[in-house]
Amino acid sequence: MIERRELLRRAAWILGGTISAPAALAILQGCSAKKSPGVEVLYLPKFMTDGSMFEVVSEIAEIMLPKTDTSGAKDAGVPIFIDTALDAIYDPESQQRFRAGYADFEASARSAGRKPFLEQEPAARAAFVKTSLETALAGDREPKPFILVTRELVLLGYFTSKPGITENMTYEAVPTAYHGCVPVAQMKTPAYWE
Amino acid sequence: METNSFDAIVVGSGMSGGWAAKELTEKGLKTLVLERGRMVKHGDYPTATKDPWDLPFGNRITQDIRHRKPIQTRTGYPTPANEHWFVDDIEHPYVEDEHKFDWLRGYHVGGRSLMWARQSYRFGPLDFEANAKEGVGVPWPVTYDEIAPWYDKVEIFAGISGSKDGLYQLPDGHYLPPHDLNCVEQDFKKTLAAKMDRKLIIGRCANLTAPLTHDESPQRGTCQARNMCIRGCPYGGYFSSVSATLPSAERTGNMTLLPDQIAYELIYDEKKGRATGVRVIDAGTRQQTDYFAKLVFLCASAMGSAYIMLNSKSGRFPNGFGNDSGELGHNIMDHNKPGSSNASVEGYLDMAYTGRWPNGFYIPRYRNVGKDKRDYLRGFGYQGRAQRAGWSRFNDSALVGDELKKALKEAGPWSLGMTAFGEILPNHDNRMWLDPEKKDKFGLPLLVVNASVRENERKMEKDMLGDAAEMLEAAGYKNVVVKSDSYNVGNSIHESGTARMGNDPKKSVLNKFNQVHACKNVFVTDGSFMPSFGCQNPSLTYMAFTARAVDHAVSESKKGNL
Numbered sequence: 240m241i242e243r244r245e246l247l248r249r250a251a252w253i254l255g256g257t258i259s260a261p262a263a264l265a266i267l268q269g270c271s272a273k274k275s276p277g278v279e280v281l282y283l284p285k286f287m288t289d290g291s292m293f294e295v296v297s298e299i300a301e302i303m304l305p306k307t308d309t310s311g312a313k314d315a316g317v318p319i320f321i322d323t324a325l326d327a328i329y330d331p332e333s334q335q336r337f338r339a340g341y342a343d344f345e346a347s348a349r350s351a352g353r354k355p356f357l358e359q360e361p362a363a364r365a366a367f368v369k370t371s372l373e374t375a376l377a378g379d380r381e382p383k384p385f386i387l388v389t390r391e392l393v394l395l396g397y398f399t400s401k402p403g404i405t406e407n408m409t410y411e412a413v414p415t416a417y418h419g420c421v422p423v424a425q426m427k428t429p430a431y432w433e
Numbered sequence: 434m435e436t437n438s439f440d441a442i443v444v445g446s447g448m449s450g451g452w453a454a455k456e457l458t459e460k461g462l463k464t465l466v467l468e469r470g471r472m473v474k475h476g477d478y479p480t481a482t483k484d485p486w487d488l489p490f491g492n493r494i495t496q497d498i499r500h501r502k503p504i505q506t507r508t509g510y511p512t513p514a515n516e517h518w519f520v521d522d523i524e525h526p527y528v529e530d531e532h533k534f535d536w537l538r539g540y541h542v543g544g545r546s547l548m549w550a551r552q553s554y555r556f557g558p559l560d561f562e563a564n565a566k567e568g569v570g571v572p573w574p575v576t577y578d579e580i581a582p583w584y585d586k587v588e589i590f591a592g593i594s595g596s597k598d599g600l601y602q603l604p605d606g607h608y609l610p611p612h613d614l615n616c617v618e619q620d621f622k623k624t625l626a627a628k629m630d631r632k633l634i635i636g637r638c639a640n641l642t643a644p645l646t647h648d649e650s651p652q653r654g655t656c657q658a659r660n661m662c663i664r665g666c667p668y669g670g671y672f673s674s675v676s677a678t679l680p681s682a683e684r685t686g687n688m689t690l691l692p693d694q695i696a697y698e699l700i701y702d703e704k705k706g707r708a709t710g711v712r713v714i715d716a717g718t719r720q721q722t723d724y725f726a727k728l729v730f731l732c733a734s735a736m737g738s739a740y741i742m743l744n745s746k747s748g749r750f751p752n753g754f755g756n757d758s759g760e761l762g763h764n765i766m767d768h769n770k771p772g773s774s775n776a777s778v779e780g781y782l783d784m785a786y787t788g789r790w791p792n793g794f795y796i797p798r799y800r801n802v803g804k805d806k807r808d809y810l811r812g813f814g815y816q817g818r819a820q821r822a823g824w825s826r827f828n829d830s831a832l833v834g835d836e837l838k839k840a841l842k843e844a845g846p847w848s849l850g851m852t853a854f855g856e857i858l859p860n861h862d863n864r865m866w867l868d869p870e871k872k873d874k875f876g877l878p879l880l881v882v883n884a885s886v887r888e889n890e891r892k893m894e895k896d897m898l899g900d901a902a903e904m905l906e907a908a909g910y911k912n913v914v915v916k917s918d919s920y921n922v923g924n925s926i927h928e929s930g931t932a933r934m935g936n937d938p939k940k941s942v943l944n945k946f947n948q949v950h951a952c953k954n955v956f957v958t959d960g961s962f963m964p965s966f967g968c969q970n971p972s973l974t975y976m977a978f979t980a981r982a983v984d985h986a987v988s989e990s991k992k993g994n995l
Contacts, residue, residue, distance in 0.1 A: 303833045320491070327495045365834065372831040380829070391828045398824045399491040401484070407842055412484060417658040417788030419613025426785060429844040432485075433660075433789055433823055 282319050286326040286334070292341050295356055296321055299386075300393045302368045309406035312397055320396030321389070333382075340385025344371065398432075408432050439465040439689070441728040441986075442711050444696040444741065447544025448972050449959040449979045450732035451674025451682070452587070456983035457730070458687035465689045465724055466682070467713060469733075470540030472692040473547070475652055475676050478665025480514045488513050507535045508924060510548070515663045518548050528868055530883035535923035536736060542692055543675035544734070545926065546972075548663050551639040551671050551791065552816065553593045554969035555584050557604045559802065564965045567810055570764065570859035571935035571964050574945035575978075577604065583977035591672040591976065592645045592653075594792075595637030603634075603797040603969070609643045611635040612792045616784040617819035617847050622794075624908040631799050631904070636792040636816065639672035639972075650677055658788030671791065693717055697877050699729065699745040699754050699955065706749070707995075708955045714875050727995065728954050728986055732979065735765070735960040736865060739931035740880050742942075742957075743867050755932075755949035761942050762866055764859040764933055765884040766966040768925040769813075770852060771894040772917035774901035776910035778819065778847035785821055785844050793818035796851070796904075798968055800896060809892035810858065814968045815901065817851025849910060853897035856968045858889050859930055863922065884922040927971055929960030947982040954995045956982045 287293040300312035300321065312318070325337060348356035351370075352363050359367070368386070375384040383391070397403035404410045408430035423429050440462035443453045450466060457464045485492065492512045504522045505511045511519040520538040527536060539545045558577040565572035581604070588607045597605040612635050614622060622633040640656040653669030653676055662671050669676040682688040698712040700723060710725035731738040739762045745754035753761045793816050799805060800812035822845025832840055863884035871879040898915050905913045922928070935941025938950035947962050949955040958979035960971060989995050 304838060305834055307835055307838050309838065324490050324493070327490050327497070328493045330496060330499075369831060369833055372833070376829060376831055387829065394824055394828060395491040395493070399485045399488070401486040404485060407838070410484075411788075412482075412659070414658040414788035417612055417786065417790040417792075419615040419786050419790075420619070421785055421787050423783050423785050423844060426787065428842065429785070430823075430842050431785065431787065431821075431844065433820070 282322075284322045287322045289338055289341065290345070291355070291357055292338075293318065293322060295341070295345065296389060298357065298364060299368055299389055300396075302365045303390060303393050304397050304403075310402035312393055315397050315400040315402045317393055317396040317400070317403075320400070321392045324392055324396065333388075336382060337385060337388060340388070344385055347371075404432050437710075437722065437724045439463050439724065439726040441465070441730065442467065442724055442726040443730045443732055444711060445544060445732035445734065445737065445959065446542045446674055446679065446690065447539075447732065447734065447959075448546040448549070448674060449975045450544070450730070451546060451678030452976050452979040453730040453732050453956075453958060453983055454674075454682040454688055454690075455678040456980050457728075457987070458682040458685040460983070460987045461685075461687065462728070462987065463687050463689075464682070465691065465726065466679075467694045467696050467711065467724070468542045468544075468690065468692045469695040469716060470542065470544075470692060472690075473542040473665075473675055475669065475680060476667055477675075478667055479517065481661065481664045481667050483514065483664075504535060505537060507921070508537060508926070510537070510663070514661075515548065518663070518665075524874070526873060526879060528871065528879050528881040530881055532883055532885040533921040534882040534884055535921045535926075536882070536928065537923065537926045538734075542679070542690065543673050546673040547665055547675060549673075549926075549972060550970065551662060552795070552970040553588070553591070553595075553637050553639050553973040554795075555581075555604045555606055556967045556969060556974050557602055559602050559798075560965065560967040560969075563811065564859075569810065569965065571933060571937065571940045573964055574934055574936045574941075580974075580977055580981065583981045584973065586980055587973065587976040589646060590649065591639050591677060591973075592641045593637055593639055593672075593973070594642040596635050598632060598634045598797075600632060600634075600797055602799075602802045606637075607646075608637065609641060609646075612638075612640075612642060612790055613786075614794060615786045615819055616781050617778050617849055618794050620778075620781070621819065621849060621904075621908050625796070625904060628907045629904065631796060633794050633796050636795045638792045640791050641670055649681060652680055653677065656791065658790060660789035660791045662791050694722075695875060695877075696733065696741055697744055697875075699741060700725070701745065701747045701749065701754065701952070703747060703749055706952070708754075708952055714877070716875075719875065728990065729956070730979075730983070730986075731955065731957045731961075732959045735929045735931045736880060736882070738957050738959055738961045739865060740867070742932065743865075744878065750951070755942050755951045755955065757938060757951050758940055758942060760861070760933060760940065762931050763861050763864040764930040764964075765863040765865060765882070765922065765928060766857045766859055766930040766963065767884075767922045767927045768966070768968060769855040769857050769886050769890045769894065769897075770918070770920050770925050771855070772898050772915060773850060773852040774898070774905060774913070774915045775848060775850040776905040776908075776913040778849055778908075778910050781847055782844075794851075800893075800900075807893075807896065809889045809896075811856035811889070811893070812968055813853045813855035813893060813897050815851040815853050817849065819847055819849040821845050821847055849905070849908075851901060853901060854925060854968050854970075855890060855893050855897050856966055857886060857922070859933065859965060860887060863930075865931060882923075886920065886922065927960070927966070929963045929966055929971060932957050932961035933964040934962045935964055946985040947978055948985070953989075954986075956986055958982045
């Protein structure tokens with residue numbers, strides 16, 4: 240039996256890469272696929288094709304930047320951003336390192352939680368991400384460990400997305416003038432997009 | 434032949450070519466402007482109004498850009514937002530000899546005037562007198578007083594913002610209101626003045642902080658503080674030849690602007706002892722055409738103009754056009770940039786800034802000025818800025834979830850960074866020539882470059898980096914980091930000196946009016962002409978000398994002397 244995800248990926252591929260969940264479901268009439276919570280868009284990954292890499296990185300992104308009063312990483316399109324950025328920006332060596340780093344992450348998550356990362360409870364996943372970050376920050380950061388590369392891409396993707404920028408800080412497309420000394424108290428928000 | 438004849442030909446449409454075109458056409462000369470790259474008209478800025486989320490890959494340099502533009506990316510510039518202004522290095526190769534040479538190029542109408550950093554400083558008496566006093570290179574044939582009125586003229590037309598600071602080493606000019614220094618920069622300024630007797634001033638930049646004081650550029654409006662200048666400004670908020678000089682030339686009705694025309698040779702008439710025109714190959718059709726004129730202005734950049742001259746051999750000029758001195762292609766200079774510095778600044782957390790400024794602060798040269806004497810010649814200036822950290826401060830942090838999102842809504846701490854740009858002395862061995870065998874896709878010989886920094890620059894580097902640390906520490910800033918970087922000549926994108934001017938035709942290529950000593954109807958007014966290079970950004974000086982050269986050319990022409 241073809242897996243649900245593979246079917247959806249094929250459907251997405253036929254339609255040119257990215258399709259909305261309802262459209263995909265309509266195409267797959269009769270299929271018992273369920274839309275997973277928080278995933279609005281089904282997508283055929285370009286780079287993150289190993290195992291559950293796309294899903295795992297999506298979860299890591301959402302753990303780092305969850306939906307609160309502002310959009311979370313998934314709503315802001317961060318997983319797709321990361322996938323395309325890994326494909327376009329990184330050289331083959333860094334790409335290979337990312338793949339190896341992902342495999343290590345998956346393996347150590349499994350040995351810590353006795354289950355694949357995606358099957359663990361949300362609290363356990365979040366704790367594992369936090370621990371991974373702390374371990375990476377305490378260790379050798381050259382070359383950058385997988386979890387920190389992921390984090391950099393999560394932040395870059397989020398803060399170059401419209402919801403990420405406009406919901407968390409003041410963004411002025413045309414500021415009209417520069418004012419060098421402004422009390423923070425007089426600003427719309429303390430964070431200002433530069 | 435009739436249709437190919439003009440009063441004047443300008444080769445190149447960038448910073449200098451735009452000025453030559455404006456001045457020549459305004460004086461009534463029918464002028465042909467030849468540009469080797471594609472057409473760009475004011476407003477043709479495809480990415481200028483894109484929001485961050487409209488740009489792919491977070492506007493980071495892609496592998497594709499790195500593969501096609503391996504030299505252009507050495508600066509970190511060509512990103513998805515602006516890469517269309519930077520040449521494809523594979524398509525437009527040159528040869529690096531012993532040392533790497535970073536040749537940043539924009540092959541399109543407007544050239545690098547579209548992507549320049551807009552810092553606009555006068556050279557002062559200190560700069561114009563240095564070679565003569567120190568016996569370096571050749572003496573400048575022009576004094577500060579002679580060029581000062583031309584600085585006035587180009588500053589007023591271009592619109593330069595800045596403050597008058599009364600510094601001997603950095604003469605004041607005509608300025609639109611200065612940008613603000615932010616709170617931390619003001620703090621740093623006070624410290625430097627009080628503890629070290631050094632000046633920090635606002636950058637003098639070609640961004641309109643107020644309307645122009647003339648009505649010659651109705652297409653230009655004030656700077657909107659978007660800081661996206663490098664993409665081209667639909668508001669005309671900064672000076673480029675596309676936004677300012679070429680529209681003026683166009684309005685005279687005297688300009689013919691031809692893009693995609695690669696000028697590669699000057700046509701020389703041995704009997705008349707004059708250049709009669711320029712030989713051109715069409716970048717698309719590869720068709721060759723000769724264009725004729727009484728006056729030729731080479732404004733194709735320091736490497737580009739010297740290339741054309743080296744490639745123009747005749748019985749009279751067997752070693753390249755006007756090259757009796759043997760200096761053509763030699764004495765390449767740039768600004769040395771051996772590293773950068775940064776520090777954390779505590780406090781000022783209740784203060785920030787709004788708008789995105791296209792500017793920074795400037796610490797003018799203080800070494801070997803007045804009583805200061807070092808074990809090297811000349812000096813350097815710093816460009817920098819203070820800012821509050823943004824989201825990237827959390828790249829290396831373990832904060833996640835709600836905590837991270839809350840923290841991201843606050844402004845980060847302040848830091849202050851600056852980079853020194855140092856004068857490079859002219860040296861005969863820093864040079865370019867034409868490869869005797871290798872050719873490009875147009876069948877034209879490849880340019881070869883070999884240039885490096887030498888003893889004087891190396892000595893100066895110690896101060897350039899050491900003084901930065903000293904100043905940041907004097908201000909009480911924390912985590913002072915001075916990073917030394919490898920620097921290739923060209924990386925400051927100020928390459929120059931390949932056809933220097935001087936009074937002695939045996940030692941220089943051009944005379945004091947940018948006129949080829951040995952062929953009076955050819956003028957070279959881009960960075961080629963510089964006999965020394967100061968530590969200031971050079972574009973304003975090219976503009977001033979270009980305007981002056983045109984004035985001389987046209988008045989001599991009227992007198993029948995050309």
